[in-house]
């Protein structure tokens with residue numbers, strides 16, 4: 001577990017939060033995957049792998065922290081063995097002192113897991129998000145709404161093609177958005193980013209906080225959280 005550069009993973013006092021990767025590797029094959037680039041550089045593989053030695057890391061930190069779960073994989077990918085998911089979720093439940101954030105591109109797998117085992121419950125200290133990069137994946141929002149999480153968020157990052165249709169964001173507590181990012185720089189053209197940004201803004205409900213990555217054109221040196229007075233909605237605490 002280590003401090004993360006991911007901008008939206010923050011402690012309530014604004015300091016950087018942590019990433020925790022008891023599972024690494026992914027078979028989703030997203031062309032823009034930064035995790036694959038890093039993994040191939042340092043380990044030479046991006047095959048899914050469970051790391052039992054990392055399972056206890058959250059419990060070794062007593063101080064309440066914000067932790068992004070599985071930044072180097074997708075815990076709910078179809079290829080992930082169920083006992084890995086059980087072990088990781090067990091560790092989240094065992095650490096109510098922390099606030100966990102978890103993002104997936106396969107909310108249907110998490111939903112099926114919850115429906116199949118009525119005893120499987122999501123703890124209150126876990127925020128669940130889905131990533132939406134193309135408008136064809138908008139159905140993930142409805143699936144997320146069905147997941148009984150104490151906080152739900154959407155990551156429109158990278159916002160590659162969200163179309164122009166207003167999206168139904170009811171029941172979603174927090175929105176994150178950013179362009180395609182290459183080595184800390186925006187790889188999306190400015191006009192393309194603004195098309196995505198306008199679709200997101202049209203879809204927002206008045207009460208929803210929006211966090212914009214600082215790689216987005218025109219957002220450097222400007223507030224990242226809109227409305228600014230709202231601050232980042234606090235990640236739930238069990």
Ligand code: SF4
Nearest residue numbers: 026028029030033073
């Ligand atoms: S789902 Fe996430 S971890 Fe998996 S390939 Fe796509 S970007 Fe990478």
